[in-house]
Amino acid sequence: MRSKKYTGYVYISPWIIGFLVFTIAPLIFAFYVGLTEWDTFNKPKYVGFDNYLDLIKDEDFRKALWVTIKFAIISVPLGIATSMLIAILVNTKVRGVYFFRTALYMPAIVSGVSISLLWKWILDTDFGLINLLLSKVGIAPLGWLTDGALVMPSYLMMVIWGAGGGMLTYLAGLQDIPGHLYEAADIDGANAYQKFKHITLTMLTPVIFYNLIMGIVGAMRKFGDAYIIGGAENEGRFYMIYLYENAFKFFKMGYATAMAWILFVIIMLLTLLAFKSSSAWVYYETEVSTKKKRKGR
Amino acid sequence: MKKYATARLGLLLALVLAFTVVLAACGGNSNNGNAPADNNVTADNAGNAGQPAEKVKLKVATWAGAEELREFEELVAKVNASATDYEIEVQSIPADYYQKLQTMIAGKQSPDFMWLSQEYIAQYASLGAIAPLNEHVSTISNYKADDYFQGALDVGTYKNDLYALPWISQPYVLYYNQDMFEKAGVELPTNDWTWDDFIAAGKKLTKDGEWGALLNNIPTAMYTWSYGGDVFDKEGNITLDSPESIKGLEMYQTIVKSGIAPARAQADSMGNGDMFKTGKVAMFIGGAGDDFEKTTNFKIGMAVPPKGTNQVTFSWIGVTAMSSTTKNPSVAAKALVDMTGAIHQWKVVAPTKSGFDLIKTSRPEKEYAVETIRLASEFARGFNNQPKQGEIDGAIWEKLTQAIEKGDDVNAAVKSTIEKFNAIIK
Numbered sequence: 074m075r076s077k078k079y080t081g082y083v084y085i086s087p088w089i090i091g092f093l094v095f096t097i098a099p100l101i102f103a104f105y106v107g108l109t110e111w112d113t114f115n116k117p118k119y120v121g122f123d124n125y126l127d128l129i130k131d132e133d134f135r136k137a138l139w140v141t142i143k144f145a146i147i148s149v150p151l152g153i154a155t156s157m158l159i160a161i162l163v164n165t166k167v168r169g170v171y172f173f174r175t176a177l178y179m180p181a182i183v184s185g186v187s188i189s190l191l192w193k194w195i196l197d198t199d200f201g202l203i204n205l206l207l208s209k210v211g212i213a214p215l216g217w218l219t220d221g222a223l224v225m226p227s228y229l230m231m232v233i234w235g236a237g238g239g240m241l242t243y244l245a246g247l248q249d250i251p252g253h254l255y256e257a258a259d260i261d262g263a264n265a266y267q268k269f270k271h272i273t274l275t276m277l278t279p280v281i282f283y284n285l286i287m288g289i290v291g292a293m294r295k296f297g298d299a300y301i302i303g304g305a306e307n308e309g310r311f312y313m314i315y316l317y318e319n320a321f322k323f324f325k326m327g328y329a330t331a332m333a334w335i336l337f338v339i340i341m342l343l344t345l346l347a348f349k350s351s352s353a354w355v356y357y358e359t360e361v362s363t364k365k366k367r368k369g370r
Numbered sequence: 371m372k373k374y375a376t377a378r379l380g381l382l383l384a385l386v387l388a389f390t391v392v393l394a395a396c397g398g399n400s401n402n403g404n405a406p407a408d409n410n411v412t413a414d415n416a417g418n419a420g421q422p423a424e425k426v427k428l429k430v431a432t433w434a435g436a437e438e439l440r441e442f443e444e445l446v447a448k449v450n451a452s453a454t455d456y457e458i459e460v461q462s463i464p465a466d467y468y469q470k471l472q473t474m475i476a477g478k479q480s481p482d483f484m485w486l487s488q489e490y491i492a493q494y495a496s497l498g499a500i501a502p503l504n505e506h507v508s509t510i511s512n513y514k515a516d517d518y519f520q521g522a523l524d525v526g527t528y529k530n531d532l533y534a535l536p537w538i539s540q541p542y543v544l545y546y547n548q549d550m551f552e553k554a555g556v557e558l559p560t561n562d563w564t565w566d567d568f569i570a571a572g573k574k575l576t577k578d579g580e581w582g583a584l585l586n587n588i589p590t591a592m593y594t595w596s597y598g599g600d601v602f603d604k605e606g607n608i609t610l611d612s613p614e615s616i617k618g619l620e621m622y623q624t625i626v627k628s629g630i631a632p633a634r635a636q637a638d639s640m641g642n643g644d645m646f647k648t649g650k651v652a653m654f655i656g657g658a659g660d661d662f663e664k665t666t667n668f669k670i671g672m673a674v675p676p677k678g679t680n681q682v683t684f685s686w687i688g689v690t691a692m693s694s695t696t697k698n699p700s701v702a703a704k705a706l707v708d709m710t711g712a713i714h715q716w717k718v719v720a721p722t723k724s725g726f727d728l729i730k731t732s733r734p735e736k737e738y739a740v741e742t743i744r745l746a747s748e749f750a751r752g753f754n755n756q757p758k759q760g761e762i763d764g765a766i767w768e769k770l771t772q773a774i775e776k777g778d779d780v781n782a783a784v785k786s787t788i789e790k791f792n793a794i795i796k
Contacts, residue, residue: 113473113475114475114499115497199639305635321469
């Protein structure tokens with residue numbers, strides 16, 4: 074028996090070793106780096122928690138954190154609502170629905186850099202598509218990326234545009250909902266709103282939950298498009314951008330790593346919060362049916 | 371029970387996932403960099419020590435890509451062909467150049483030579499990544515310090531030690547659209563123009579959809595130099611609040627307020643050079659090597675930039691520095707001098723007096739302006755770069771340039787910039 078148990082460990086050892094070497098060891102190293110002043114060229118100098126204390130006083134850090142949290146708070150629900158709406162629309166049986174599904178999913182398969190360059194042009198003050206359309210109705214050009222107040226709305230616009238990419242999971246969730254639930258509701262005389270609220274939305278909660286977690290993690294780690302697009306008055310300087318600047322422009326790897334740890338803690342707390350709240354609103358059909366089966370036995 | 375167990379397992383997995391995604395990049399870099407690096411160093415050492423007769427193998431990192439890379443590789447091949455004791459290999463890093471360079475140096479895999487833009491020299495020197503060259507180059511016969519324009523050599527110097535050899539120094543000059551001047555009946559710019567003359571002419575040239583000038587390229591520090599001030603002096607003391615510096619910055623605000631130039635955002639989005647090329651602005655201050663002569667269909671003229679009390683201009687200076695970990699510094703320094711000399715025959719504008727006349731043959735379209743460029747080169751200079759120049763540049767842009775352009779009080783902007791400087795330097 075015992076030897077069989079060890080054989081199992083041998084089989085999974087490639088993964089375990091990989092996990093220890095490439096994940097756990099760098100993590101321990103990263104924690105140490107966060108406690109040092111390290112220009113990357115020379116040996117790290119231990120400074121205790123100075124990096125963390127300096128971060129609290131750093132106005133650029135606070136600004137970057139605020140920009141990122143603001144983005145997360147708005148973009149995550151916005152993304153979820155838009156993706157779900159699109160999924161519901163393309164789940165109907167209308168002509169050409171496959172075309173719409175494909176077209177709406179397109180943003181997800183285009184490379185991030187080209188999307189960023191595309192949006193940089195769309196948002197351009199003088200040559201941009203949006204200002205061109207606005208000019209047709211007599212609205213003066215707006216500085217989407219050059220006016221600090223409009224930078225966040227610009228990024229939110231991009232979230233809505235890319236919502237088709239999130240549609241897929243909702244669509245799969247919608248198609249998993251058994252038709253008999255709606256039939257039963259019809260017999261009970263439920264109206265469309267009641268059916269949506271009590272069946273569609275309820276049955277989709279696991280998908281929403283999944284997208285909520287991924288959305289939070291993604292929003293807090295926003296980097297690629299912001300790196301290319303930027304934005305005036307540091308409104309486009311998200312947390313990861315400032316982290317990157319510290320690591321690779323200012324040669325403050327210790328400081329940057331401390332930032333990474335703070336971000337990790339924030340993401341962990343938010344994830345924890347979401348998980349804690351999930352029992353109140355996420356409905357797992359499988360759990361109920363397993364319970365039923367067990368009871369049946 | 372099972373529900374809790376599943377939830378816990380899910381929670382654990384999610385945490386691990388979050389953990390990995392957030393930190394993988396930072397942790398991974400240093401680890402991935404370190405391991406293979408040591409192996410290579412050992413291998414190289416063994417190779418060199420065992421066979422002293424073999425040529426010293428050297429690597430030069432460059433941001434050149436495509437056509438520029440091909441030309442550079444040809445140039446290096448020629449240098450190699452005439453060298454007896456070294457062989458240079460080109461390592462092209464056309465994207466994320468400084469990030470990759472930094473990672474290579476951190477991983478003890480530094481290239482022997484690296485192209486640097488001037489703002490990195492003090493930073494790399496203060497961190498010990500690049501080596502002082504004085505003792506090595508002083509014995510090399512074809513290294514002629516006197517031949518370099520002083521401003522170019524200054525940016526390669528940190529704390530009185532030479533760390534890098536400039537291979538290009540493009541002084542900023544004033545290009546003007548002669549047709550627009552003649553149409554508006556305005557006298558052409560001269561080499562003794564002051565900023566006031568510049569504004570006066572600019573006003574006459576500014577009308578609906580056309581502007582007198584475009585200033586975005588000019589680093590804010592250049593206005594302080596114009597009146598004898600500076601952001602930092604050569605010793606690294608902050609001099610941004612000196613009366614001379616303030617005067618220069620006030621002049622900048624006066625120019626902005628005069629309305630002769632389009633707003634920065636507008637000019638940026640239209641492409642600064644393109645606005646000049648398409649005849650939307652009459653005067654453009656930019657690098658002497660720009661290709662306007664070939665791309666415009668109007669008559670183009672060139673003068674040195676306007677002055678305040680001092681005649682000075684900014685220069686975009688590129689250098690090659692030598693790694694502090696190169697194994698045979700004296701041979702490497704010789705290779706660096708040879709290679710840099712060859713680049714002077716290739717890049718326009720060369721930072722040397724002797725390389726200067728080559729403009730006439732390599733860029734015949736610039737012949738009309740050779741004397742102007744020479745004049746500009748003589749008083750052209752770079753920044754007094756500081757070890758934390760990256761952050762300092764950010765502070766200047768955020769606290770100084772934008773504030774001045776918005777019309778904020780210059781003294782207040784200077785004060786808050788210096789506060790930020792002090793926080794950076796501390």
